[in-house]
Amino acid sequence: MYEEPYKWVEAIDNRRQYLDDQFKQGSPVVALAYDTGILLLSVSKSTSKFYEIYDRLALGGMGHPADLEKLRVNLLEMAHVEGFNRSPSDVTGSRMVKYGIAPVIKQAFEEVFKAPFIVKLLLAELGHKAGKDSFLVVNYDGTFEEGTSCTVLAASKTVEQEMIASICGKVSAVLSLEQAFDLALRTWALGDRLQHKTVEEPSGESSSGQPEDTEATSLSAYLRDRVAEKTIECVLLDRNRSDSSKYRALPSDEIGRLLPKDLTPLIL
Amino acid sequence: MGMHGDFFQLLKEQGYQLGTPVAAIAGVEIPTATTILAFKYRDGVLVAGDRRATAGNMVMYDRTDKVLEIDRHSVMAIAGVPATAYEMVRILEHSFKYYRRTQLQELSFEGKLRAVSKLLKENVAAALSGTGAVAPIFAGYDCEQETAKIYFYDILGAEFEGVEYAVSGSGSPTIRGILHYLNTWEEQPLNALPEEPALVQALRLLTSAAEFDSATGGVNREANLYPIIKLITTGGVGAVPEATLKSLFEAKVVRHV
Numbered sequence: 388m389y390e391e392p393y394k395w396v397e398a399i400d401n402r403r404q405y406l407d408d409q410f411k412q413g414s415p416v417v418a419l420a421y422d423t424g425i426l427l428l429s430v431s432k433s434t435s436k437f438y439e440i441y442d443r444l445a446l447g448g449m450g451h452p453a454d455l456e457k458l459r460v461n462l463l464e465m466a467h468v469e470g471f472n473r474s475p476s477d478v479t480g481s482r483m484v485k486y487g488i489a490p491v492i493k494q495a496f497e498e499v500f501k502a503p504f505i506v507k508l509l510l511a512e513l514g515h516k517a518g519k520d521s522f523l524v525v526n527y528d529g530t531f532e533e534g535t536s537c538t539v540l541a542a543s544k545t546v547e548q549e550m551i552a553s554i555c556g557k558v559s560a561v562l563s564l565e566q567a568f569d570l571a572l573r574t575w576a577l578g579d580r581l582q583h584k585t586v587e588e589p590s591g592e593s594s595s596g597q598p599e600d601t602e603a604t605s606l607s608a609y610l611r612d613r614v615a616e617k618t619i620e621c622v623l624l625d626r627n628r629s630d631s632s633k634y635r636a637l638p639s640d641e642i643g644r645l646l647p648k649d650l651t652p653l654i655l
Numbered sequence: 656m657g658m659h660g661d662f663f664q665l666l667k668e669q670g671y672q673l674g675t676p677v678a679a680i681a682g683v684e685i686p687t688a689t690t691i692l693a694f695k696y697r698d699g700v701l702v703a704g705d706r707r708a709t710a711g712n713m714v715m716y717d718r719t720d721k722v723l724e725i726d727r728h729s730v731m732a733i734a735g736v737p738a739t740a741y742e743m744v745r746i747l748e749h750s751f752k753y754y755r756r757t758q759l760q761e762l763s764f765e766g767k768l769r770a771v772s773k774l775l776k777e778n779v780a781a782a783l784s785g786t787g788a789v790a791p792i793f794a795g796y797d798c799e800q801e802t803a804k805i806y807f808y809d810i811l812g813a814e815f816e817g818v819e820y821a822v823s824g825s826g827s828p829t830i831r832g833i834l835h836y837l838n839t840w841e842e843q844p845l846n847a848l849p850e851e852p853a854l855v856q857a858l859r860l861l862t863s864a865a866e867f868d869s870a871t872g873g874v875n876r877e878a879n880l881y882p883i884i885k886l887i888t889t890g891g892v893g894a895v896p897e898a899t900l901k902s903l904f905e906a907k908v909v910r911h912v
Contacts, residue, residue, distance in 0.1 A: 439756050460757065467662055467753045468669060471745060630727055632752065 398499040406527045409505045410542040411585075413449040414617075415550065415578035418511045419537035419558045420520045421567035424633065425511045425624040428571040430579070430617045437622040439634035441466040441478045443513040445624050449540045450506035450527070458488055458506060475631065480512035484523045484531050493529025503527060507540050513624035513633050541578045543585065550578040568621065568645040573603075576610045607649050614650070621645075660762075662753035663746055663773065673746070673774065674739060674781030690826030690864035690871040691721055691732035693794045694834065695819055695846040696853035699803040699888035700794045702730050703857040705826070705865060706880060707872025708737055717872055722883040726751045727891040729767055729795030734824035735810065739787040743774045764797035768806055768814060775812030782810040790823045796887050803887050819845060826864030826871035833860060850886065854895060855907045857884055862908060874904055 416436060418427045427447050429436045438446045440462050448455040465487045470478045488508070496503045504527060512521040522538035525531045532538075537558045539550040554574050562570070621637045628635065637645070691704040704721035707714060722732045723744045731747065733740035750770055754762040762770070771793050781787030788810040796803045805817035815821075820834045837856065838845045848856065858874070861882045865873030874881055881900040886893050 435759075438759075441756075442752075463753065463757050464665060467749050467756075468665065471662075471666065471749045630724075 395499065399497065402496065402499065402503060403528070406503060406505060407543065409451070410449060410507065410527075411582065413542055413582075415542075415546070415575050415582065416447040416449060416509055416540040417537075417550070417554075417571040417574045417578075418445075418447060418509055418522055418539070419554060419562075419567055419571055419574075420517070420535075421562040421564055422517065423564070424626045425513055425520055425522075426564065426567045426571055426621065427509075427511060427623075428568065428575060428619065428621045430575055430614055430619050432617050436620055437636070439622075439632070440483070440510070441470060442475050442631045443624060443633050444478065444480055444483070445511045445622060445634055447509040447511070447540065448506055449542075450504070454504040454506040455508075458492070458504065458508065461488060461491065462510075480510040480521050480523050481533070484510055484525055489525055489529045489531050491529075492525060492527065496528045509538060509540050511538075511624060513626060515626075517626070539574065539578060542582045546578050546581045546585065549581055550574050553577050564623075565645055568642075569647050571621075572610065572619070572647070572650075573606055576606045576613065579613060580606070580609050607647075610650055619646075660754040660757040662750040663770070663777075665753075666746070673742065674778035674787045689721055689734040689824030690822070690830065690861060690868065691734050691792055691824050692822045692827070692830060692834070692857065692860055693732065693792050693805045693807075693817060693820060694838075694853070694857075695803065695805065696848045696850065697846065698850060699796065699886060700805055701853050701857055701884060701886055702732050702792065702794050703861060703882050703884040704732050704824075705861050705872045705882055707870065709870045712869075714872075717875070717878070717880060720883050722885050724885065724892050724894075725767075725795075728761075728798065728887070729764075729793065730885050730887060730892055731771070732792040732794070732823070733789060734791065734827075735789035736787050739778060739781065740789045740791065743771075743778070743789060743791070746774060747771065761798065763799060764795060764804065767795060768793065771806075771808065772812045772814050775808055775810065779811055792817070792821050792823050794821075794887055796889065796891070801889070824871070826861075826868035829867045830860045830864050833863060851903070854884060854900070854903055858882065858900065858904050858908045874908075876901075876904075876909075 414429050414431045416429045418425060427437050427445055434452050436447055438459050440446050446459060462483055465483060466478045492504050495501060507527055508525040510523045514520045522534040523531055524538050524540060537554050539547050541547045541550060554570060557570055619642050621642055623635045624633045625635050693700055693702040702722050706717055706719050708716040708719045722730060724730055725747050731744055747770060751762050778787055790808060790810050792807045794805045805821045807815050807817055807821035807823055819838055822831050862873055864871045881897055884895040
């Protein structure tokens with residue numbers, strides 16, 4: 388059936404549509420650098436979206452939990468064997484993605500007789516100095532992109548671009564943890580709202596044309612509605628941690644203290 | 656097997672082998688010897704070790720760190736062949752992290768003890784061939800029982816709990832008797848000592864070991880060389896700064912040497 392090239396291309400196109408549909412209800416993920424490390428944030432109902440991969444590597448994901456789990460274990464095996472056989476400094480996000488999981492995801496995506504990975508991944512790597520951090524995003528087809536100060540995962544490229552545009556320029560090495568948390572949460576809200584608008588009104592315009600204060604108020608209101616029944620998940624790669632593992636999941640009381648004042652009474 | 660969080664098994668599946676038995680060649684001296692000790696004090700467990708590595712009569716190195724932090728709550732002090740001991744420490748360090756990261760929970764203290772024992776058993780052939788014997792002390796904070804514990808091992812992997820203290824290495828016979836004396840007849844037993852007196856005792860014990868065992872390195876003030884001492888408390892593992900050891904040594908140890 389797929390021996391003819393155009394049939395194969397058609398099958399890949401169908402697969403792309405199928406996968407795009409799978410992510411429509413997913414919760415976006417935001418990762419950005421702040422003064423002493425990297426912050427990753429998402430809001431979800433149940434399963435965790437963030438994992439420790441190695442001393443300076445954190446994983447975030449969207450998609451099917453079983454697929455995410457399979458790739459997480461792959462990454463963990465690769466990172467630990469490499470760290471043991473060579474050194475922890477040789478375990479870099481770039482190597483893990485380029486020579487590790489990206490080819491695996493691409494192969495699964497193109498083997499049309501087998502199930503693809505329903506997953507989008509984000510790998511954040513804490514640099515030894517501020518400004519040396521690295522962010523990698525891997526799409527469900529194995530394509531990947533690298534950034535140095537922030538990145539996001541969302542249901543579609545359009546939403547991701549809007550989210551990046553909203554934080555681009557605001558992320559800097561002088562952001563405090565509180566400022567980074569606030570920025571990440573509002574960026575998540577922007578992405579989540581855009582995703583829902585796209586589902587409800589496929590031709591709907593983005594809200595980026597609104598004045599900034601109106602936009603901020605409306606985002607706060609949206610956050611109050613959306614987050615009430617969910618859990619904010621936030622993890623850090625903290626350069627100030629004294630031991631070799633820099634990963635730390637923020638407990639709910641710490642998240643409560645970091646919440647913007649206009650959201651505190653309702654959430655948590 | 657990776658799903659079970661066993662890093663050593665994962666390594667073995669990739670062809671790794673610990674402690675390949677090779678018969679020791681006559682005339683080739685393998686670096687060994689040490690004095691390591693651990694005892695319970697008021698706030699947890701103190702683990703200390705001298706800095707010397709020897710091969711026969713030769714001092715190979717005088718800045719060895721034999722008290723190695725495996726994770727936030729555990730320490731392994733090594734006595735025996737450093738090449739094998741350091742390899743074991745690297746495996747354990749990766750194993751505990753790998754377990755935590757795959758299983759999303761800490762490995763239990765019992766599980767950590769078992770991991771040490773397994774490595775020593777895996778190494779028996781090398782230990783008996785004379786090229787890889789290691790007799791470590793493993794100490795850590797048991798988060799389930801909320802107490803710090805000490806275990807010591809023979810080169811075959813047998814595990815013993817040091818209820819009050821444990822010693823290992825060539826200088827250990829000297830200080831084992833002293834530890835017994837201190838714990839039995841001093842005004843305060845070791846486990847009642849506050850941090851500073853405990854540190855002073857550790858410095859005095861290692862200085863005594865160096866006095867009678869040429870393979871144990873003493874303090875070298877000219878080279879600013881002091882033992883490595885780590886404290887395990889509810890807050891985790893902490894290394895005692897060199898400046899603290901220097902001032903305690905000068906105030907409470909040097910006048911008695």
